[in-house]
Amino acid sequence: MAPLIEGFTQIFNTQTILLVAMGEVLGIILGSLPGLTATMGIALMLPISFKLSQAAGMALLLGVYCGAVSGASIPAILLGIPGNPNAIATVYDGLAMTQKGLAGQALGGAVIASFLGGIGSLILLMTFSPLIARFTLLFGPAERACLALVGLTIIASVSSRNLSRGILMGAFGLTLSLLGTDPFSSSLRIPFPRLFAKTPLSSGINLIPALIGLFGISQALLDLERIKEGMIAPKQVKMERFFPSLGKIVRMWRIILESIGIGTMIGAIPGTGASIAVFLSYERAKKVTRRSKKLNQLGSGCLEGVVAPEVANNAVTGGALIPALSLGIPGDSSTAVLLSALLIKGVVPGYQLFSQNLYLVYAIFFALFLSNVFMLTFQYFGVKWFPRVLSVPIAVLVPVILVLSMIGSYAIQGRAILAATFDMGVALILGVIGYFLKKGDYPIAPIVLGIILGGMFEENFRRAVKLAEGNYLVFFTKPISLAFIVLSLISVVLPLLRQRRRGA
Amino acid sequence: MGLSIRRLIALVFIAFSVFYIIFSFSIESRRMIGDEKGWDPGSRAIPVGTGFIMLASSLYIFTKEERKREENKEKIKPETKRVILINLLLSFLYVFLFRRLGFILCTTVFIYTLVYFNRIKNVQIKLLPEYLTGLTAGTIFTLLIYSLGRFITRYLYSWGRSTDISLFTNSNFSAGITFFILAAIFLIAVFLLKRWRKNKNHMLFPIFIATGVTEIIYLVFGQIFMVSLAKGVIFW
Known part of the structure; x- marks a missing residue:
């Protein structure tokens, strides 16, 4: 009990609460600006965290982390630009809702979803941390390669009406x-190579400029x-209601719970990242809504299509901390920086952390909870103001x-x-390519997933x-990888069968 | 009958795939370090496989799938095409000149020019003097605001160092103070200029947008997040 109380007092004091609030605001700004990532924000806050106590420093960094993940949905919904890869799947229904004049509701839904995703994964983190960590140890190279394959095939099949274009x-x-x-x-x-060996092309293409x-x-x-x-979108006609009703949220219980599970599990697998989680949860939500009469069909600009990926990407934050805290293996690049903050402070993650610094584990849990509460609070007030960007004429906004985008x-x-x-040039050239591909009705998301998962695969x-x-x-000899292969085959064959049936 | 954009893209991808496959086979297939037995598939395996998948799917789209439905999409009007071309051309120039001219100059000119021309329905040569006057005024205005900002930041730093108040040497704090002072000056300037030249909104609006956006991006990216924005000819 003593470590729990110690962890609580380390976080719930004026200085730490203010630090988390500051980190959260910074994170939301970072997330909403293209090119500024959560990792960059955490890295920038590291020098400040060194001067603070272990718990306060981690709380500040966690505030930035949560804020950046949730903030990425703002440009994704309003302008169709995901602030970072976590919000790729939010673009589909989010932008469609904005174009229908429902930007406020989309943003409000994303805020609630982010909060639920964050809290849900925190509960899982607190309850199943050791168990999930043990399960992720079963993932070797074969399983990871097949997981990347699942990510690629699912996105190819869900993002386009035509599978060949997706592939x-x-x-x-x-x-x-x-x-x-x-x-x-x-x-x-x-x-x-003789021409380009000494140019930045030799390091490959960075994800963020491509995105x-x-x-x-x-x-x-x-x-x-x-x-x-x-204007980009019609004038806001439903400015008075930003948040979905409780009834609507309750009706989406299955989507929310499944997305929390997917986000936490994927986040817990080191090196996978939120981009797979958001598409898997989007795909699952598509199936759930297809069977339900009470829910809207995804892809048409509905709230369910915003809620599923937003729950999942925030659930990744808790999930990514599972291997980081229990095994000392970061789930993604942001948790890698968080982990380095712990190491610099002399805290060794893993068994030692749980046995010698249990109070710090509880402090991290409380800090994550507080970050999510602040995220909800700040986004709640922000939601009323963010859609105003749409009242700026296209001539100025573009x-x-x-x-x-270039900066x-x-x-x-x-x-x-x-x-x-060079990265500016890459972004511009891929922007022009993307423009023509969109004109030809080719899906963009599989390209980004290809870039993200290519290296991993x-x-x-x-x-x-x-x-x-x-x-x-x-x-084919390992059960997990075989299951993934079967899953990717299903994701390819099912849309083909559906297309055939529609054709017939 | 001409090709639809979808089939045209498939055709481009066929050509790209062929090039990519040739390129993949030209890569030296090296195995990972410590793989004496040659179990690693090598650095060529995945690129070759990907090239063939790309070729197969683009051939399929070009030959079979897309003949079924040729969509009649709304054509873009010539004046809209011109607007898109101007935006694209300036974007490429922006990237090309960024290191040489620097962030402040490039961004001001880019935003001013695009906001000015995007708002005009009929671009005519007689607008050139007004455009150039506005561009000169906008650049001077941005340089004034930027220089003032730099002065405030440096003053706060040296003050912080001499008085040992560490807050003033914090880049976030100095950026915040600079922002508030510049915002006040900017708003006063906007108010005065608008009253002074009521009929020149055509020119004044892009100036204010260009200066405001350039300075905000500089403060956020350059001062708070320490991104080394190219200085170019503006060396101070």
Whole structure:
């Protein structure tokens, strides 16, 4: 009991509460600005956290982390630009709701979903932390490679009415991810290596510029086509109701619970990230709504399509902390920085943390809870103001989006000006490609997933085959990887059958 | 009958896939370090596989799938095409000149030009003097606000150091103070200029937008998040 009380008092004091609030505001700003990531925010706050106590420092960093994850939904819903990869799936129904004049409700729904996702995963973190951590240990290279395959096939099948277009875009994303240097032998894999060996292309294509270009710049160019209409979206007609009714939330119980489970589980698997979780939860929600008469069909601009990925991406925050705290393995890049903050303070995660610094574990739980409460509070007030960005005429908004997109891409490299300028160019070129692909009704999300999962797939695929002494059947001999292969086959075959039935 | 954009894209991807497959086979297939037995599939395996998947799916889209439905999409009007082209052209120029001219100059010119031309229905040559006057005024206004901001920040730093008040040396605090002072000056300038030149809203509006956006981005990205925005010719 004493560690619990100690953890509580470490967090619930004026200084720490203010620090969490500050971190939360900073995180929301970071998340809503393209190119500024949660990892960057946490890294920037590290020097401040060193001067604080262990618990207060972690609380500040967790505030930034939660804020950034939830803030990414704001530009995704209002402008179709995901602030970071966590919000890719939110774009579909979020932007469609904005175009229907329901931006306020979409944002309100996203806030509630983020809160529920965060709290839900926190409960799972507190209850099942050791158990889930043990389960994630079963994931070797073969399982991870197959998980990446599931992510790729599911996104290819759900993001387009046409599977072949989804597969083509996923493969295109993979080709982009494979550019640069081979992860195992460091040999160059770029065209015309003599020409480009000393350029930033040798390091490959960064995810954030690709994301900003494909979603942000392409959307800005599409918006320009409606420049005569004046505004991006119709004037807000339902400004008085921002949050969905309790009844509606209750009706979505299954989507919420499943998304919490998916987010926490995926977050707990090191190196996977929220992007797989959001698409898996979106796909699950699609199936749930198809069977239900009370819920709306996803893809048409409905709240269910915003709630599912937003619950999942916030659930990842708790999930990613499971291996970080119990095994010392970070779930994603943000938790890697959080982990380094603990290590610098002399705290060793894993068994030692639970046996010697149990109060700190409880403090982290309380800090995560407080971060979620602040996220709800700040977003609650912000939701009334964020949609006002839509009243800015397209003629003004598009140049501002273009500059923000390019500077966002530039910001990733921080201080390396040449590489940063290269990233701006990548964003712009991919923006133009994305514009034409959208015009041809090709889905964009599989490209981004291809870029995200390409590296993970290749590394684990090769490692698995090598560990199996060159045996390619290794993926079929392990139960988890076999289950994933079956799942990806189902995700490809089912839409094909459905298309056939529709055709007949 | 011309190709639909969807089939045209599939055709481009066929060409790209062929190029990519040739490129993949040209990669030296190296195995991971410590793999003496040659169990690693090598660095060429995944690129080659991906190339063939891309080729197969793009061929399928081009030959079979898309003949079924050729959609008649609304055509873009020539003036809208011109607007998109101007925006694109300036974006490429922005990237190209960013390191040479620097963030402040590039961003001001970019935003001013686009906001100015995006709002005009008929772009005519006679608007050039007004555009150039506005551009010069906008650039000067931004430079004044930026220089003032730099002065305030430096003053706060040196004051903080001499008085040992660490708050003034904090970049977030100095950015916040600078923001409030500049916002006040900016609003006063907007108020005065609007009263002074009531009929020149065409020109004044893009100036204010360009200056405001440039300075806010500079404060957030450059000062708070320490992004090294290229200085270019504005060396101070």
